[in-house]
Every structure is written in C-alpha cells, then in structure tokens.
Amino acid sequence: MTRHWSDRSLRNLANIHPDLRAVMDATLKDSPVDFIVIEGRRTQARQAELVAQGASRTMNSRHLTGHAVDVLPIDPADGRGKFDWPLYHQLAPAAKAAADRLGVSITWGGDWTSFRDGPHFELSWHEYPAGAAWPAHGPRMDAPAPRPAPEAPAPTGLAAWFNALVAAFSRVRR
Numbered sequence: 001m002t003r004h005w006s007d008r009s010l011r012n013l014a015n016i017h018p019d020l021r022a023v024m025d026a027t028l029k030d031s032p033v034d035f036i037v038i039e040g041r042r043t044q045a046r047q048a049e050l051v052a053q054g055a056s057r058t059m060n061s062r063h064l065t066g067h068a069v070d071v072l073p074i075d076p077a078d079g080r081g082k083f084d085w086p087l088y089h090q091l092a093p094a095a096k097a098a099a100d101r102l103g104v105s106i107t108w109g110g111d112w113t114s115f116r117d118g119p120h121f122e123l124s125w126h127e128y129p130a131g132a133a134w135p136a137h138g139p140r141m142d143a144p145a146p147r148p149a150p151e152a153p154a155p156t157g158l159a160a161w162f163n164a165l166v167a168a169f170s171r172v173r174r
C-alpha cells in the first residue's frame, strides 16, 4: 500500500535523526495500520513546559535531540487517529521489523514496564548516544514550529477532535 505523510507528520519529522526518519518512512510503507507523527523534536522550552504540566517526566527526553517521535495509529475501521493498544501492537512490530531491516536500533515506549508509552519510538541510547552531534549542518533545533496560515479556519471536526485527543494523552509523552 502506498501511503504518504500528512503535512502534520512532515512538520514533526523535520529535524529528526535521519536514521529514525528512515525507520518511520519504511514503517509507513509496511505497517498494517496507517499512522501520523504527532510529536517530533522539542525545544528545551517546550520540554520544560511539558514537565511543568506533568506531561513529561524528564528533561533528558530523546525528543530534545531529535532521537524520538510520538505516533498515533489511524483506526482502519473509521479512519480516525486512536490511542489504542491493539493498534499500537500492530504498528510496533512493523516499526521493529523496519528498523531491523535497516540495521537501526530502536526502542518502543510500549515495551517499557514502569511507564508504558505506546506512541513513543526512539533510537537506542546505546547505539545513538545523545552527545553524538547531528546533523552537522541541519536546521536549528530551536527554530519556531511552522504555524498555520492566518487565513486558515479554526480547527473543526477531525482536527479539533484530534487536538483534544493529543491533549488528553499528553500525559504519557516522554
């Protein structure tokens, strides 16, 4: 099946480590369920905000360095993004298989025992230490996130629902 990233996914994939991007590209192609990338690289300020809100537990997040993404599966039954463990259990094996094929070491937050984080995929700390600089000449990581055009209508329907969903599940984001 040929799938394409949504604009939102593409925004969240900007400034992500190219190896993780490659895994996500391959996963999108092969996964039995479609998904979107709901969060990518974060600024220190954004992470501090999430920690202050209790939405994240660490200032050592892999999101700060472009080594992690959060994804949301699309339920094939109704085309809606859902935080749904059965969907994650279809998506995660596809991501792991893609990573294996590409020789990239990843960790799925859903495998953590203390604080399961279904949406979260990251490059392994062991193979991808935080201090390893990349990309050498990439965009600034604190570049402001793209904003919708001023004439864009307020989110309605699926977009509004989706924003609410993301807010509701922000607690589990690392």
Ligand SMILES: [Zn+2]
Binding pocket: 063, 068, 069, 070, 119, 120, 121, 173, 174
């Ligand atoms: Zn995450």
